[in-house]
Amino acid sequence: MLVGGHVSTAGGLDKAYARGVELGCDAIQVFNQSPRAWRPTRYSDADFARMRELLERGPVRSVAIHAVYLINCASDDPEMREKSLTSLVHALRIGDGIGADGVVLHPGSRKQEDLEPALDRIGEALRHALQESERCPLLLENTAGAGGTIGRTFAELGAVIERAGGDDRLGVCLDCCHVLASGYDVRTAAGLGDAVDELEREVGLERLRCLHVNDSRAPLGSNRDRHARLPDGELGREGLAAFLSEPRFDGLPALLEGGDGAGADAEQVALARELREEGLAARSPA
Ligand SMILES: [Zn+2]
Ligand SMILES: [Zn+2]
DSSP states (O other): OEEEEEOOOTTOHHHHHHHHHHHTOSEEEEESSOTTOOOOOOOOHHHHHHHHHHHHHOSOOEEEEEOOTTOOTTOSOHHHHHHHHHHHHHHHHHHHHHTOSEEEEOOOBOTTSOHHHHHHHHHHHHHHHHHTSSSOOEEEEOOOOOTTBSOSSHHHHHHHHHHTTOOTTEEEEEEHHHHHHTTOOOSSHHHHHHHHHHHHHHTOGGGEEEEEEOEESSOTTOOOOOEEOTTSSSSHHHHHHHHHHOGGGTTSEEEEOOGGGOOOOHHHHHHHHHHHHHHHHHHSOO
């Protein structure tokens, strides 16, 4: 498992990389631009080459990009879909440039609209985004299930991937805070095991490419997305240790986003490693 977290790109991509090293990360996540605005950040080919060189050298070996929060590919407003698509393609092209392990995307919200046409709209947008970019994986993040957000169940994530044509570049980013909030009881290793079985059936584990490690201030099934610092939330030590030591997650980047997305810090990264050891010890036969 590549333990790491979200870092700021203030000052450039190489600064983000340096922050990851400072925090003791094996993997980092960055925003390709301000997540609450449409205005794209421009990077040069030299910026991309520098980032690829740094990743090759290590110790940070993996980078994921989190797409803009405003994107809603499910929207029935053509202008919103157009802006969303432009922003998503921009993120994927940066991902191509730096050799990212994926662009993480919230699948979208249907607001009060019907699910089926909303799924079709997302599927069409994702197909198009893949055509307009080369190789970077596009990872759909499971949601806490607030309002009309799509991706609150693994079946919904599977449906989006199917509507988008099932391309190999389509994958999933699993956020443990959102898993709990959306109603999967993953507070124990056994509960998590059942949820991962369901993910395997509905999506396929070969599509699971990335993990978000957040504790949850909101309880099981609350459908609210409120990140807590590890281990101060509803998952607690046991739930987080189980998530970080699930054998089917081996080798994946496990990224801390911090309380309400504030970013990772060194103490939390170290604690995540400690919780992983705790989980592994609890799983190994005495
Ligand atoms: Zn997340
Ligand atoms: Zn969240």
